[in-house]
Amino acid sequence: MMSWPNATLGADTLMVSHNTAVYALSPKNGSLRWQFPLDGDSSASKLYAAPAHLQDLVLLGSDSKHAFAVKIENGQELWHFDATGNRAGTAPTSVSASAQLLFFTADNTLHALRPSTGIPAWTFQSEEELWAAPAADDKRVYLPGMDHRLIALDINSGAQLWQRELDGALADTPNLSNGVLYLGSLAKHAYAIDAVSGSMKWRFDAAGWVWGSPTVSGNRAYFADLDGNVYAVEAETGRVHWQSLPLESAVRGSPAFDNDTVFVATDGGFLYALDAINGNQRWGLQVDSNNADRLLADPIARDGLVYVTAMNGEYLIMAYHQDSGQLAWQFKPEG
Amino acid sequence: MWNQLIIFPFTNTLLLLYGWLGNSFVLSLVVLTILIRMLLLPLTAKQQKSQAKMQAMQPEIKRVQEKYKGEPERIQKELKKIGYSPASMLGGCLPMLVQFPILIGMYRSIERAIPHAPLQMVDLYQAAYTSWFPDFPNLIPVNRHFLWMDLSHPDRLYLPFYPDIGIPILPVLVYLTTVLQQKMMAPPTADPTDQSAQMQRSMMTMMPLMFAFFALQFSSGLSIYFITANIATIGQYMYLNRERLEWINMKIPGGIQLKIPSVAAAPLPSKVSPKLSAARTPANPTPEAKNKISRRKEKRLQARKAKGGSRRR
Numbered sequence: 001m002m003s004w005p006n007a008t009l010g011a012d013t014l015m016v017s018h019n020t021a022v023y024a025l026s027p028k029n030g031s032l033r034w035q036f037p038l039d040g041d042s043s044a045s046k047l048y049a050a051p052a053h054l055q056d057l058v059l060l061g062s063d064s065k066h067a068f069a070v071k072i073e074n075g076q077e078l079w080h081f082d083a084t085g086n087r088a089g090t091a092p093t094s095v096s097a098s099a100q101l102l103f104f105t106a107d108n109t110l111h112a113l114r115p116s117t118g119i120p121a122w123t124f125q126s127e128e129e130l131w132a133a134p135a136a137d138d139k140r141v142y143l144p145g146m147d148h149r150l151i152a153l154d155i156n157s158g159a160q161l162w163q164r165e166l167d168g169a170l171a172d173t174p175n176l177s178n179g180v181l182y183l184g185s186l187a188k189h190a191y192a193i194d195a196v197s198g199s200m201k202w203r204f205d206a207a208g209w210v211w212g213s214p215t216v217s218g219n220r221a222y223f224a225d226l227d228g229n230v231y232a233v234e235a236e237t238g239r240v241h242w243q244s245l246p247l248e249s250a251v252r253g254s255p256a257f258d259n260d261t262v263f264v265a266t267d268g269g270f271l272y273a274l275d276a277i278n279g280n281q282r283w284g285l286q287v288d289s290n291n292a293d294r295l296l297a298d299p300i301a302r303d304g305l306v307y308v309t310a311m312n313g314e315y316l317i318m319a320y321h322q323d324s325g326q327l328a329w330q331f332k333p334e335g
Numbered sequence: 336m337w338n339q340l341i342i343f344p345f346t347n348t349l350l351l352l353y354g355w356l357g358n359s360f361v362l363s364l365v366v367l368t369i370l371i372r373m374l375l376l377p378l379t380a381k382q383q384k385s386q387a388k389m390q391a392m393q394p395e396i397k398r399v400q401e402k403y404k405g406e407p408e409r410i411q412k413e414l415k416k417i418g419y420s421p422a423s424m425l426g427g428c429l430p431m432l433v434q435f436p437i438l439i440g441m442y443r444s445i446e447r448a449i450p451h452a453p454l455q456m457v458d459l460y461q462a463a464y465t466s467w468f469p470d471f472p473n474l475i476p477v478n479r480h481f482l483w484m485d486l487s488h489p490d491r492l493y494l495p496f497y498p499d500i501g502i503p504i505l506p507v508l509v510y511l512t513t514v515l516q517q518k519m520m521a522p523p524t525a526d527p528t529d530q531s532a533q534m535q536r537s538m539m540t541m542m543p544l545m546f547a548f549f550a551l552q553f554s555s556g557l558s559i560y561f562i563t564a565n566i567a568t569i570g571q572y573m574y575l576n577r578e579r580l581e582w583i584n585m586k587i588p589g590g591i592q593l594k595i596p597s598v599a600a601a602p603l604p605s606k607v608s609p610k611l612s613a614a615r616t617p618a619n620p621t622p623e624a625k626n627k628i629s630r631r632k633e634k635r636l637q638a639r640k641a642k643g644g645s646r647r648r
Contacts, residue, residue, distance in 0.1 A: 185472070311454075
């Protein structure tokens with residue numbers, strides 16, 4: 001199974017997961033701080049899940065159905081959780097974190113793990129595969145499923161509180177903002193769902209599948225579809241502010257937002273900066289790595305830089321200046 | 336080009352059939368395989384008829400070889416007279432050549448049509464003819480499970496009381512059906528010691544092993560394709576040669592004996608030399624052969640009686 005590399009930005013560490021290893025880099029200059037595993041542990045292969053972090057701990061998910069908790073400062077393993085007993089499926093794994101628990105999905109099962117020990121507090125079994133980790137607040141866990149259902153669970157017991165059937169499969173972690181869940185589906189729709197009741201606030205009809213969950217900033221939600229369209233809508237009502245001209249190829253990930261700019265990366269290997277007010281293109285570039293394409297992960301924007309991972313090409317991750325699109329640094333693993 | 340010509344049409348047809356056949360991907364694969372076989376029928380029927388013809392000549396070939404032992408030129412001449420033509424077998428290779436791109440196309444299409452990872456889901460979206468599927472989102476996720484199988488992964492059956500080792504059921508079936516198909520349709524060889532005969536023998540050993548290896552390594556959906564294609568080929572061969580079909584014993588690895596259908600010997604063409612023709616009548620025909628001959632005679636007599644007497648009258 002192959003997937004694209006995913007990145008997560010902690011307080012001062014940028015982590016990139018890619019097949020056999022997770023690399024922790026300095027976000028400023030891309031220098032390598034640590035990598036996990038060091039010894040080529042076979043159970044730690046297929047590390048495609050975007051890492052999740054909780055204070056000084058990082059949770060890594062391997063498609064060989066193991067989750068590893070490591071220290072964010074040096075990558076030292078604290079514990080690991082083995083879900084291989086559940087042999088029935090072969091779905092990708094995913095991880096996320098709340099203030100109290102860490103979440104790991106493997107096949108149809110959500111494991112809610114205690115951060116200190118890795119022992120499950122509870123588990124939840126879904127009817128279909130789970131491709132995305134849940135979002136959570138201090139009361140509830142919101143689990144998206146490939147069976148088109150968004151399910152809310154009690155964070156203490158894992159008991160089901162409500163469920164909402166949507167039009168398509170849900171393959172990305174919802175974005176929780178001000179008590180509203182924003183998410184897309186593999187059915188040309190983006191949704192805003194009330195986190196307490198599960199009622200739908202609005203549904204937006206897009207031209208293509210909206211895989212990545214909308215990114216919310218202020219009163220706007222930004223998202224893109226697999227036909228290469230980028231949208232800005234009113235977060236409260238779903239009313240459209242602007243829609244970009246279709247980009248040259250599909251946009252899979254959620255857009256990144258910083259400094260009134262929306263950043264999107266495309267399957268064809270381009271990174272675009274769009275004006276958040278009107279959707280006009282500020283700059284667009286083909287990433288510098290040789291033959292790089294399939295920029296399918298979510299880009300990340302912070303502190304004047306935008307980070308993008310590439311599936312093919314020489315470099316694993318590249319950082320560009322937000323204002324000019326100039327390359328700041330790029331990283332490729334040794335060997 | 337490759338995508339547009341083979342992979343995308345196959346992928347979309349698989350999905351279309353999946354929707355029509357109650358969301359069963361196995362049925363969809365079986366039906367598409369049969370459809371492909373039907374499209375190739377003009378090519379494969381010619382190949383199979385030619386193979387059957389050669390196979391039916393086997394007793395004659397042996398007889399010629401025995402009769403003219405030590406006279407290779409005469410053997411060739413007499414074989415030519417009875418219509419033995421290894422060159423015509425070459426024309427029969429064309430369907431094999433056509434089937435390789437189809438095989439690769441099927442493998443890639445199965446991977447696309449049943450995405451088990453996010454990357455393949457992106458590829459599926461790009462391959463899908465969305466106008467064919469007004470309700471496309473409801474097909475997703477495509478159910479890739481059937482009985483114990485995950486059709487997107489190599490087949491292994493894990494028994495609950497012995498969960499550490501997976502049993503490759505489908506690869507074994509791929510091997511057996513390929514062996515069966517090859518044994519049934521194997522063309523005869525004029526001289527078992529010549530190079531082409533040796534090549535044929537090694538092909539017959541290697542091909543089933545190669546397909547079984549593919550089945551072990553690649554998605555079990557591909558194994559379903561192999562098995563269906565083999566069974567369809569056997570069925571087609573039996574139908575095309577139904578009048579001359581007989582059951583013979585075949586040994587498979589493990590010392591197991593199977594009854595398999597085979598094409599019976601054909602009557603000699605009129606061109607055959609009188610010497611050979613005389614030699615052909617066995618001094619001691621088998622009881623089965625005697626029965627067949629007397630049945631044919633009886634039928635002919637009955638037909639004449641029905642017409643109102645013999646032709647001589």
